[in-house]
Amino acid sequence: MTKKRTKNSTRVSLSTRALHGTKLYPHKAPVAFPIYQTSTYRFESSEDAIRYAKGDPTVFVYSRYHNPTVQEVEEKIALLYGAEDAVLFSSGMAAITTTILAIAKPGNTILSTPALYGGTYRWFRDELHHYGINVRIIDPHNLATIVEYADTTTCIVYFETPTNPTLDIIDITEVAQQTARARAKIGKPILSIIDNTFGTVVNQNPLEMGIDVCIESATKYIGGHHDLLAGVVVGQNALCNRVRNVAKYLGGCLDPFAAFLLNRSLATLELRVLQHNANAFTLAKALENHPKVKRVLYPGLPSHPYHRIAKRQMRGFGGMVTIELQPSRKYTPAEAAAHVCDSLNVAVNAMSLGGVETLVSIPVFSSHVFMSDSELARHGVSPGMIRISVGLEGIDDLINDFTQALDTLR
Ligand SMILES: Cc1ncc(COP(=O)(O)O)c(C=O)c1O
Incomplete structure (x- = not known):
């Protein structure tokens, strides 16, 4: 964000200077990306508010919608995956639940492998049916079951590899191929989603193997120091924008300070x-x-x-x-x-x-x-x-x- 220089700045009172700080001085870009620890943003003039109201996504208005520190990390993680876009969340579970609720509608079915992170497994088992969303378990070592079980209600194929805690390995390319066959069978979109937390983008990039969406609990390897909670969703612009839109309502946005720590963690x-x-x-x-x-x-x-x-x-x-x-x-x-x-x-x-x-x-x-x-x-x-x-x-x-x-x- 650019800063406005105030002319004759020394003429204003101490209090004004104390309140408005460096805005009175020429902007010097820092080497480390700063923490924009703010909930809201000063408009240059009401023109900004009007541009925002007309749908201009570049106007910062409120940190539940977007924040420069968070955005900096989203861009970097998308870049790591070679993806169009990424969306950060306050935890891995916020990333998982928001993404699924952004895609699945009442009456839809998710095809899932059985071995999932406990929180995801229990949400699938105990909660999703309250939203009218069903989960059907496929055989992770007979992935033709994806095509066999797919019907017009199927909207997502969801899996993890390596799995927790048995470190089972599922063939990622095969999941992508069987999902493509299932799509062709029912003539409707089905998204393949992997929780890539155990692998991390360093060890495996499922997007390069044909998977549509990668989710990571950034609390784990991306954060890497046991000092923050975060989650990230990576994929195409259209999907990420849909997820971002639902995230505005569900509210699981990442705090700017956690984003600053994540940015530091990304370096190593x-x-x-x-x-x-x-x-x-x-x-x-x-x-x-x-x-x-x-x-x-x-x-x-x-x-x-x-x-x-x-x-x-x-x-x-x-x-x-x-x-x-x-x-x-x-x-x-x-x-x-x-x-x-x-x-x-x-x-x-x-x-x-x-x-x-x-x-x-x-x-x-x-x-x-x-x-x-x-x-x-x-x-x-x-x-x-x-x-x-x-x-x-x-x-x-x-x-x-x-x-x-x-x-x-x-
Ligand atoms: C594989 C996996 N996915 C998702 C999560 C949830 O992440 P968070 O604790 O950041 O919500 C965890 C947490 O342990 C996990 O191990």
Whole structure:
């Protein structure tokens, strides 16, 4: 935004200068993009208000609609994805719910893979039917079910890969192709949407593989420091404008300060993710050899059932590793997982993921807490699992920490 220079500025009172600050001085563009920590914007004259009323999108009026700091980050994230546009939100869930409510209408159906982030899964399971929107589960490893289940009510194919917490891999190109076939079958638009939080744009770009919309919880790798909440939707202009319009009513806009932090985080996104990938790969290999570990789930390991697909569609295998413990003589599986988490000295026992510190969580007590035993079984989640968001600590420190914690299991 340009600043107006006030002539004869020293003639105005101290109070006026105190109130109007640098507006009295020539504008000097800062190197770091500033935080426009404001809810509203000064019009140059009422001409601006009239231009806004006539639909000119370049007039800033109110920060729930748009904000320069937020816009700067939206443009950068769109650029990272090679996309036309991006919309930022106050959280990943705000991004997911607003996008779906912007597309789906009462009577519509969403085709979804079963393994989703717990918040999304529960919203689909417990809330969406109140809006008259149905969810039908497809088989993630028989994606022809997309075409089979598609009918004139279908509006979205929704999925995640790698999945939480089992790190299952779904063939992204195949989802795009089957969605195209489903579209042709019913003769109506169907949008494919991926939650790309675990992969991040650094490791995989689903838009290049034919997916229509990418969503990320920017709370995770984009933010990367466990100090903010944000979400982002990336895709074509028309879709993003539709989402932006609904966001105005639902109100999940990003705060300018969080946008400033995100902008700072973007500067190190690639560096951080590459190191998360390297640390996770080395830790996964080390844990595979520990006698107290029954299974290590990591898409970068040749032992992963869908390693071949991961190698084809991912540039790196991500920073998330899940382990399943061997049965213990002393503890139930969930107690054993809790005992290991409580014995760690470097890794932190905390929910969330994607930040610089290594975090551990037990899915049955965190992301999957509201699921029945049969749902847990369907999702392949067992009580003896520990999900590790591998951070940027020295890799030897992490290996030593997990080794000593696992060694205490009896
Ligand atoms: C894969 C995934 N998607 C979405 C979300 C929701 O993001 P937020 O917590 O920023 O609302 C999470 C949160 O853990 C997640 O792991």
